[in-house]
Amino acid sequence: MSSLLCESHSDTMKECYPYQFKHLKRILYVCFLFGQGLKSDLMRQFESQVHDFMDSLIEESASLESTPLPAAFSPPQSDKERSKLGYCISSSTLNLYKCLFEVNHIRTIYHMFIALLILFILSTFVVDFLDEGRLVLDFDLLVYAFGQFPLVVCTWLCMFLSVLLVPYTLFHLWSQSQSGSHGQQRLYTWLFGSAFLLYQGLCLGFLPTYVVVTNSLPPASCFIVIIEQVRLMMKAHSFVRENVPRVLAWQKDKTSNGPVVPQVSQYLYFLFAPTLIYRDKYPRNPVTRWGYVASKLLQVLGCLFYTYYIFVRLCIPQFRSISLQLFNLRAMVLCVFNSILPGVLVLLLGFFAFLHCWLNAFAEMLRFADRMFYKDWWNSTSYANYYRTWNVVVHDWLYYYVYKDFLLISQKRFRPAAMFFVFTVSAVVHEYILAVSFGFFYPVLFCLFMCFGMMFNFIFHDRRKGPIWNILMWTSLFLGQGVIMCLYSQEWYARRYCPLKESSFLDLLKPRSWSCQRDLMAGPDKIKWDY
Known part of the structure; x- marks a missing residue:
């Protein structure tokens, strides 16, 4: 009867349902607080991931010149060759030229001259x-x-x-x-x-x-x-x-x-x-x-x-x-x-x-x-x-x-x-x-x-x-x-x-x-x- 009365008189929801509206307001306020906390957590997590990604990208670009090619682009190597390559990469640039003739391709050119x-x-x-x-x-x-x-x-x-x-x-x-x-x-x-x-x-x-x-x-x-x-x-x-x-x-x-x-x-x-x-x-x-x-x-x-x-x-x-x-x-x-x-x-x-x-x-x-x-x-x-x-x-x-x-x-x-x-x-x-x-x-x-x-x-x-x-x-x-x-x-x-x-x-x-x-x-x- 009250709902019909409210509809007939076109009153507001607050006047017709004061108890329900009070609970709804509390629920919305809690959801708002939860959303704000979730938003800040998400932003902090996103910012942290972005920083980690940029740091890893910088490290990867810095070591790009000394990183060997992946297996999909290079022939399979023996353990001895991988150890030599690792020594040349881990050593300083001065040692890289000392290892130049340890590379198979350069050594093949050397053999061609012989x-x-x-x-x-x-x-x-x-x-x-x-x-x-x-x-x-x-x-x-x-x-x-x-x-x-x-x-x-x-x-x-x-x-x-x-x-x-x-x-x-x-x-x-x-x-x-x-x-x-x-x-x-x-x-x-x-x-x-x-x-x-x-x-x-x-x-x-x-x-x-x-x-x-x-x-x-x-x-x-x-x-x-x-x-x-x-x-x-x-x-x-x-x-x-x-x-x-x-x-x-x-x-x-x-x-x-x-x-x-x-x-x-x-x-x-x-x-x-x-x-x-x-x-x-x-x-x-x-x-x-x-x-x-x-x-x-x-x-x-x-x-x-x-x-x-x-x-x-x-x-x-x-x-x-x-x-x-x-x-x-x-x-x-x-x-x-x-x-x-x-x-x-x-x-x-x-x-x-x-x-x-x-x-x-x-x-x-x-x-x-x-x-x-x-x-x-x-x-x-x-x-x-x-x-x-x-x-x-x-x-x-x-x-x-x-x-x-x-x-x-x-x-x-x-x-x-x-x-x-x-x-x-x-x-x-x-x-x-x-x-x-x-x-x-x-x-x-x-x-x-x-x-x-x-x-x-x-x-x-x-x-x-x-x-x-x-x-x-x-x-x-x-x-x-x-x-x-x-x-x-x-x-x-x-x-x-x-x-x-x-x-x-x-x-x-x-x-x-x-x-x-x-x-x-x-x-x-x-x-x-x-x-």
């Missing part, structure tokens, strides 16, 4: 047997290239002893003179600085070159002397450059009784260590693996014989015949493309023999732990990255003592000029090494370095990504090696086909391959071939 060497040896033996009726094992090219080796050893000993004694003695005397008056300090700084520069330019710079030129050392012997000359000059500069600021800092603060001078043993270790940046201490390994040293030195010897067979089978027959032809565009183009294969093989062998085997062998003998002699330059998509990763040892020296010191002197105002100066220094030194080793001046490498190298450094910059840029980099690198191998080989044989009876200084600078004519050259049967 198979190619075996084919070169077999082809040489077969051709010699067919031509001579016997096996020829005289290796006359190696005997010629490394001729007068006792003179090379004596020259190196003189250079090494002078670098060991002169820079250290000059620096020690200069550091002891910095405790006097300001005028005496400036006088001794000028005196010892001039003596050091004179030693670098005359004793270490001129005399070894004079010995090489006057004794007409063959190419490989010249190369050893000049490379060691440049290396010792860079090490002497690094030693002085790193220790002079320490003495100047002591001169201002006078925190101890005398300046800190490195010990002779530290300097001697630096002269043999495979680095060009001086430090008082280096990271050291606990033991020396002499089996590892022997394997690396044997690989260097194998690369030497590999290079011998490349020149015997691919280079010498081709360039002897090409040098008999007139200089024209067609012959030049064919020569460049025919020289790409031997040029690239010599480049890769030089990289493997020196930067991987030779430096690792000395690092192992000295227990030198920092093995970052190169990085993955073969994956570079820019020439800027290629220059930084091809030879890390030389790059670090150029960066710290040429680029950064140039910016320090110019107060960081001429960065493009600093980069240009680095390219110039590197190009001049490379061309100097080749000019003295070959016995003639033909600035092919200098022009390629300063023109195309500088241009490609800005075209193939670090923002270039993707496989197409890596392909273009390798293509240009192959072509450059073909140009270098072709032009230097042509000039080498042109100077033997067309010797000058009376040559002036300009004739020595002028490329002989441009003017060597067939009717003016001596007959090939009259030439005494010394390669």
Whole structure:
């Protein structure tokens, strides 16, 4: 009756059902409180899960480079391979390159090069047997290239002893003179600085070159002397450059009784260590693996014989015949493309023999732990990255003592000029090494370095990504090696086909391959071939 009355009078629910509405209000209020609590709990739980997800995502992205591929994308591995891979991943980046040849794919490429060497040896033996009726094992090219080796050893000993004694003695005397008056300090700084520069330019710079030129050392012997000359000059500069600021800092603060001078043993270790940046201490390994040293030195010897067979089978027959032809565009183009294969093989062998085997062998003998002699330059998509990763040892020296010191002197105002100066220094030194080793001046490498190298450094910059840029980099690198191998080989044989009876200084600078004519050259049967 009451419900009908309420409906008829259209009263509110509160007036018609006061008791029920009171309970409903309490229920709704409880539900509201429960909903608010549930909402806050859900929000806290959601926020916690989001934070956990972001933390795991950051950790996963940080370890992405060192994480092996999942099983779906990689072939099944044995326990031994997984243990090696785990060691390389868990170790530092420096050890990753030590484990490079533990990877099956890289080891297969290494085996392919060994198979190619075996084919070169077999082809040489077969051709010699067919031509001579016997096996020829005289290796006359190696005997010629490394001729007068006792003179090379004596020259190196003189250079090494002078670098060991002169820079250290000059620096020690200069550091002891910095405790006097300001005028005496400036006088001794000028005196010892001039003596050091004179030693670098005359004793270490001129005399070894004079010995090489006057004794007409063959190419490989010249190369050893000049490379060691440049290396010792860079090490002497690094030693002085790193220790002079320490003495100047002591001169201002006078925190101890005398300046800190490195010990002779530290300097001697630096002269043999495979680095060009001086430090008082280096990271050291606990033991020396002499089996590892022997394997690396044997690989260097194998690369030497590999290079011998490349020149015997691919280079010498081709360039002897090409040098008999007139200089024209067609012959030049064919020569460049025919020289790409031997040029690239010599480049890769030089990289493997020196930067991987030779430096690792000395690092192992000295227990030198920092093995970052190169990085993955073969994956570079820019020439800027290629220059930084091809030879890390030389790059670090150029960066710290040429680029950064140039910016320090110019107060960081001429960065493009600093980069240009680095390219110039590197190009001049490379061309100097080749000019003295070959016995003639033909600035092919200098022009390629300063023109195309500088241009490609800005075209193939670090923002270039993707496989197409890596392909273009390798293509240009192959072509450059073909140009270098072709032009230097042509000039080498042109100077033997067309010797000058009376040559002036300009004739020595002028490329002989441009003017060597067939009717003016001596007959090939009259030439005494010394390669």
